[in-house]
Amino acid sequence: xxxxxxxxxxxxxxxxxxxxxxxxxxxxxxxxxxxxxxxxxxxxxxxxxxxxxxxxxxxxxxxxxxxxxxxxxxxxxxxxxxxxxxxxxxxxxxxxxxxxxxxxxxxxxxxxxxxxxxxxxxxxxxxxxxxxxxxxxxxxxxxxxxxxxxxxxxxxxxxxxxxxxxxxxxxxxxxxxxxxxxxxxxxxxxxxxxxxxxxxxxxxxxxxxxxxxxxxxxxxxxxxxxxxxxxxxxxxxxxxxxxxxxxxxxxxxxxxxxxxxxxxxxxxxxxxxxxxxxxxxxxxxxxxxxxxxxxxxxxxxxxxxxxxxxxxxxxxxxxxxxxxxxxxxxxxxxxxxxxxxxxxxxxxxxxxxxxxxxxxxxxxxxxxxxxxxxxxxxxxxxxxxxxxxxxxxxxxxxxxxxxxxxxxxxxxxxxxxxxxxxxxxxxxxxxxxxxxxxxxxxxxxxxxxxxxxxxxxxxxxxxxxxxxxxxxxxxxxxxxxxxxxxxxxxxxxxxxxxxxxxxxxxxxxxxxxxxxxxxxxxxxxx
Numbered sequence: 001x002x003x004x005x006x007x008x009x010x011x012x013x014x015x016x017x018x019x020x021x022x023x024x025x026x027x028x029x030x031x032x033x034x035x036x037x038x039x040x041x042x043x044x045x046x047x048x049x050x051x052x053x054x055x056x057x058x059x060x061x062x063x064x065x066x067x068x069x070x071x072x073x074x075x076x077x078x079x080x081x082x083x084x085x086x087x088x089x090x091x092x093x094x095x096x097x098x099x100x101x102x103x104x105x106x107x108x109x110x111x112x113x114x115x116x117x118x119x120x121x122x123x124x125x126x127x128x129x130x131x132x133x134x135x136x137x138x139x140x141x142x143x144x145x146x147x148x149x150x151x152x153x154x155x156x157x158x159x160x161x162x163x164x165x166x167x168x169x170x171x172x173x174x175x176x177x178x179x180x181x182x183x184x185x186x187x188x189x190x191x192x193x194x195x196x197x198x199x200x201x202x203x204x205x206x207x208x209x210x211x212x213x214x215x216x217x218x219x220x221x222x223x224x225x226x227x228x229x230x231x232x233x234x235x236x237x238x239x240x241x242x243x244x245x246x247x248x249x250x251x252x253x254x255x256x257x258x259x260x261x262x263x264x265x266x267x268x269x270x271x272x273x274x275x276x277x278x279x280x281x282x283x284x285x286x287x288x289x290x291x292x293x294x295x296x297x298x299x300x301x302x303x304x305x306x307x308x309x310x311x312x313x314x315x316x317x318x319x320x321x322x323x324x325x326x327x328x329x330x331x332x333x334x335x336x337x338x339x340x341x342x343x344x345x346x347x348x349x350x351x352x353x354x355x356x357x358x359x360x361x362x363x364x365x366x367x368x369x370x371x372x373x374x375x376x377x378x379x380x381x382x383x384x385x386x387x388x389x390x391x392x393x394x395x396x397x398x399x400x401x402x403x404x405x406x407x408x409x410x411x412x413x414x415x416x417x418x419x420x421x422x423x424x425x426x427x428x429x430x431x432x433x434x435x436x437x438x439x440x441x442x443x444x445x446x447x448x449x450x451x452x453x454x455x456x457x458x459x460x461x462x463x464x465x466x467x468x469x470x471x472x473x474x475x476x477x478x479x480x481x482x483x484x485x486x487x488x489x490x491x492x493x494x495x496x497x498x499x500x501x502x503x504x505x506x507x508x509x510x511x512x513x514x515x516x517x518x519x520x521x522x523x524x525x526x
Contacts, residue, residue, distance in 0.1 A: 026404035037169055039041035042178045044263020048115070051253040052158045053189035055126055055150075058197040058249060060312045060439070063129075064447055065320070066487045067143065068457050070134050071237055075451035079444050081248050084144060086440025089151030090433045094285065096159045097429020109266030111160035111167065118156035119257040125150035130246040132239050155432075157257070162428040162516055165407060167266045170506075171219040175407050179350045183400040185346055191337040192252070197245045198330025205327060287332045288426050290415075294409045297494045301402045304364055304483030306438035308398050309479035311371065313443045314473040317450075321459075322467045323379045331404055332388050339392025346393075347400050355496040357406050360489060363397020364482050370394070375475040408494050418509065446473045472482060487518055 037045075065080040098116075103110055128146045133139060165175055165182075289295055319329035351359035370391040377383050410427050453465040494502075 024390050036171070037174050037178055041168070041264060042181040042382045043177050043185075044259050045164070047256050048161050048164075048182035048260030048264070049182045049186040050189035050192070050256045052154065052161070053186040054193035054196075054252060055154065057190040057193035057337070058245070059129075060309070061194060061203065061316050062197050064313055064443065065316050066242060067131070068447075070235065070453065071139060071143065071244060072457055073139060073446055079447035079451060081140065081144050081147060082447055083440050083444025084437055085147035085151055086443060088148045088194075089155060090437035090440060092152045092155045093159055093429045093436060094130045094426070096155045097163075097426050097432075098431070100160050100163065101426055104178055108261075109167070111164045111266060112264070114160040115157050115257060116261050118153045118192060119254060120339050121155035122150060122157060123253050126253070127152060127243070127250050130242045137272050151222060151436075159429045161260070162403075162406075162432065164264070164266065165403075165428075166410060168264060169267065173305070176404060179404050179407070180344070180400070181346075183403060184341070184344045187261055187337065187341045187396060191334065191341055193249065194330070194337045196252075197242075198333055200245040200248070201238065201241045202327070202330040204237040205503035234239055242294065271459050284429070288413075291409070291413050291493050293412055293492065294427060296488060297402075297405060297409055298431055300346050300360070300485045300489045300492060301431070302434045302438055303481045303488065304360075304398065305402070305435045306442055307481035307485070308395065309439045309442040310446060310481070311478045313439075314446050314470055318470045318474045319384070321462045321471045322385060325379075325381060328381060332384060334394060335385055335388045336392040340396040343393040343396035344400055347397050351401065351404060356401060356408070357489065357492060357495060357500075359397065360401045360405075361486055364486055365392055365394075367391050367394025368479050368482060371475045375471045402431070402435075406497050407493075408502070411506055412494055412498070415502045415505050449473065 024371040064078065067073045067081060068075060073081070100111065103114070106113055108116075125146050128151060129143065133142050165179060166209050168178055169175055174206060251455065289298075316329050316333065320326040325332065347359060347363060350362070354362075370387050374384065374387045374391070377387070405429065413427070449469050450466060455464045455466050456462055
């Protein structure tokens with residue numbers, strides 16, 4: 001006690017002896033300046049989110065149709081690849097998050113080494129996903145192996161990158177601003193992924209194969225005249241186009257990783273309190289899932305993301321098979337992503353004006369009418385473009401809001417558990433786990449449903465059961481899942497008042513820690 005009292009007396013005396021507390025003011029200004037992020041820092045940080053979205057968009061929109069129509073796998077085996085790959089990816093997220101949370105601090109930080117070391121092998125495995133091997137018997141194993149390897153390596157990139165949000169600044173306003181930059185670049189990444197994959201593949205889209213249902217004279221005449229007037233595109237051309245697109249995406253992946261590494265510096269001071277003792281894997285699961293607001297937020301976005309992923313995974317097939325826009329579906333996807341990119345600044349303003357919880361509700365509800373309209377309106381290309389552009393506004397909310405709300409939950413946990421620190425990667429990895437697991441379920445179930453409905457590979461027309469199944473997968477099922485997520489959102493406890501209160505409490509804790517460090521330094525100098 002005497003020692004503590006002496007330290008306190010010295011602290012008070014030193015404050016009295018400092019003329020105008022100039023050193024303390026300078027230190028506070030220096031601390032504030034260090035926590036501010038320049039526009040360049042935010043852009044470099046945001047660029048790091050592009051590889052995940054570019055590859056994820058290409059895989060999400062095109063892998064199903066690639067496995068069915070280009071690799072020509074049976075829909076049952078394609079569903080196994082899609083489900084097992086995503087389920088494996090989901091399992092690796094908390095595992096990598098656990099390993100990241102236990103990794104030591106290096107001269108480059110704790111998150112950046114994971115990002116850099118995983119990039120080369122991730123790029124190689126991604127390229128091999130889009131290569132059709134010259135054998136038939138081992139095709140399923142080939143795609144399953146490289147799909148799982150890529151998902152694992154990408155997890156080693158994305159989980160540390162997601163947790164990096166908490167280490168670029170201790171200021172919530174700066175983190176929210178950086179998140180907005182990141183979401184804008186990520187949506188641009190989806191545009192880029194859709195454009196690269198869609199436009200390159202679209203130029204070498206092999207013609208469909210007439211089936212028993214293609215007897216109608218008008219259909220037959222229009223398609224044959226079109227095919228006779230153009231150079232014949234073989235399946236080999238389509239395979240080459242997929243490989244060219246994957247090569248371009250791999251190059252962008254590497255460039256983004258380089259920009260992130262050299263343009264962002266982790267701030268150890270962002271988590272200035274000492275980290276807790278390392279805990280076991282299942283103990284970490286119990287810790288993060290035991291925090292009520294986090295569990296509710298995860299459930300909300302588990303259902304809403306499952307709905308959006310059902311739409312994403314089946315929309316290309318829906319446009320080409322049900323609506324008959326086989327040569328235009330990549331442009332329709334591009335319109336959705338462009339619209340989402342333009343809407344990101346609007347949603348950033350909306351959530352700052354009306355609160356994040358309200359923004360989630362409005363954003364999710366805004367896309368529902370267009371999900372219903374796209375299956376109810378008779379096949380019309382212009383109407384489809386208009387509906388797709390409007391639906392992109394709601395898709396933007398689905399991109400921005402989850403990642404904007406996660407730091408609030410982590411802050412809430414730190415306020416309620418001030419002695420338990422260093423678990424940021426666990427919170428982010430378990431969120432990614434649930435979203436990817438939802439994606440695996442959606443892709444697996446939807447592809448299996450198409451198998452049961454009698455999907456015909458590269459068929460010009462599909463059975464009525466396939467058309468009905470696709471309408472359910474892009475409209476009725478996503479709408480139901482989004483509504484369930486919004487019901488859970490009603491009980492999400494972190495509103496704007498609580499969020500601002502947490503921000504003030506954490507800032508006071510950091511200020512007290514900074515004052516304590518200053519006093520300790522002065523005492524050591526004396």
